[in-house]
Amino acid sequence: MDKRRVVRRLLTAQGVNGFGDGLWFSIWAIYLTRIRDIPAANMGLAMGIGGVIGLLAAVPIGVMAERRGPREVLGTVIVLRGLIMIAYVFVGGFWSLLLVTSFFSAVQSSAVGVRVTLVYGLMEPDSRLRVLAQGRVVQHITYAAGAGIAILVLASDRQTVFVAAVLVDALALLLTGALTMLVPSVPPVPHDRQHSGTRALRDLPYVAIMGSTALLSLCWALLSSGLPLWIAEDTRAPLWTAGLAVVVSSAAIAVFQVRISRRSVRIAGAVRSSRISATALAVCCVVFAAAAWTRSPVIATTVIILGMGAHIVGELYYVSSRWGLSLGLMAKNAEGQYQGVTAGTEAAAVAMGPALVTSLVVGLSEVGWVILAALFLLSAVPVGALGRRAARDGFRVGHQEPEAPRDVGPAEVPAGPATP
Template sequence: MRQRAITARLLTAHGITGLGDGLWFTVWAVYLTRIRGFPAAEMGVGMGLGSGIGLLAVLPMGVLADRAGPRILLVALSAARATAVVGFVWVDSLWSLILASAVSAGAQSAAGGVRVTLVCKLTAQESRLRVLAQSRVVQHISYALGGLAGGAVLTVGTATPFFAALLVTAAAYLAAAGLTSRVPHVPPVPQARQHVATRAVRDWPFLAVMLATAPLTLCWAMLSTGLPVWVFQATAAPPWTSAFAVVVSSLAIALLQVRFTEGAKRVVNAVRAARWAGIFLALACLLYATGAWPRSTLLAFAVLAAGVVAMFVGELFFVSCRWGLSLRLMARDAEGQYQGVVATTESAVSAVGPAVVTGLLAGAGAGGWLILAGIVLVPVLPVPALVRRALRTRQRAGFASVAESE
């Protein structure tokens, strides 16, 4: 199969998944509280516990991607997500909610790392970052379309559209699984070249780089949770400011992600991207905090809009640096478990992000944004030294990275 056809199928499958994600994440909270009758607190506990349990499966799935092959595993994870969504149709207790949430969250988090591994196996080194960036562009566009469909479901508000939305979401995941199964087979790593299952988590230099850049993942919680709460509770900006932020951010990612990611192909540029990500996200936090002072609606909106620009620039640098560093530093024939580490660190921050952001804003007000600025900026300051150490340890040990072996 030609490379262009392979890339097209990978992007289309990811786009279909994004369509289901946009639909599901738009309706699930209202569905569980209004249609299934869960109290908000019980829903939060069930989904939170389920997500935590599901997170435990991400690293083992990464190892399995190396042992069984990433294509067949990604197909299985997509099917598992479809099964979990259908399971939400019948959830009627806290325990059933935890079970469905665990399967859904675990499969979603694991699929991220496995998908990157599949791209690495099916594309040439020089085109990997571009394909990953293109996949994110496709995902954001399709996610927005799914969100629009979810908005229509919320507008109607009756049970039937919600059940239909769940079935459509499951069908999207199954369609993505079917399309993924049609890309070339990726064989497992031969047993003679397999690494021990704990290879990636014992690679302390790699782990240090991923942990240092993981707090940048908070940008998603800031946009989805922190800014809407802040706009309503502490600023004179119009209520639609947070919606404006989501639209502008999505458009910026669609237009600029490929360009930013192309700039992170070299390790030195990926390191710079990490520092710029921390700087721009910290600047966004400072602007959000400042947005509480103007009493003029127009001025408050202008300050927050400037923060939104800084936020999406920081996010573009963040995504680029994570791909650039992880793909350059991971070991050959252990891509699955290394990307499992990447997915685990991001998913862990994403899981606690909304609680951290809302807790800081509720407890410290504008000071919460200042604390968040420190959380995203301080950890990336040692990234250059950490990456230099990682490169030195690989040279001393004769470490065969993916980049060096091709």
């Protein structure tokens, strides 16, 4: 099959998935508390525990992708996620929510790594990061569309509308699974070349570098949890500034992610990108803290917008460095489980992010922002040494397949999933 057609189908599937995610993640808290009558404390506990339990599936499902084929496993996982989504219509308390969320989190977190494995198997070395970046662009666009529909759902405040939205998300996931099966199959790893199912977990340099850089994913909790609370309680900036930050961030990602990702094709470039990300996010934290030092709403808003500029740089370089490091440092014929480790470490940081960021920002005010800045900087400190240590191993993909960056202009970024 023509590579352009393959990319088009990959992006279409990811776009449909992004729409469903934007719809669900914009309504789930209100749906579970108001429509399903689950107390907020019970909901938070069930979602948190279920999320942690679900992380345990990432590596085993990654191993399955190696032995059954990433397309087949990804399609199955996404369809299962759609079926599990339907179960949210019937949850009625802590235990049922915990059960459903555990399964939902398991297939959600594992799908991230399997999708990267599929792109790795389908694309040539010089186009893998570009396709991953294009997928993120498409996903952000359709995620925003799903969030827009969610506004109408929230405004209705009717049970039937909320249930319909949940079923629409389930349908979107089932459609994503079907679209995924339309791309070519990547052959599973031959039996005589298969590694032990714990190969990636025993690769300590890889686990360490993925665990360290995963802390940079706290940038998402910073934007979704820390900044809105900070604006509301400690600054004179209007509340709509938090919404503006999300819009500006999404737009910047759509414009720049493909271009920035070119700088992380080689391992050395990915290491540099992680340092740039850590520095930019640390600067962002200090600037956000400074927004509380003025009594002028205009100045406070201006300071927050400046901080958002640093946040955008940090997020762009974090995502590209993560792709470059995970693809370049994994072992040949063990791609699925290595990407499972990558997805699992990031998902763990994302799971603890809201609680950590909120406790620091709300509990310690400016000092909390400084601690966050230090955490970002510290996360990048061992990356260089770990990357050099890991790169010396001859079994790694980056050692066997040196990848030269190709000049990719922004014109190659598709405007949406229907027209890549």
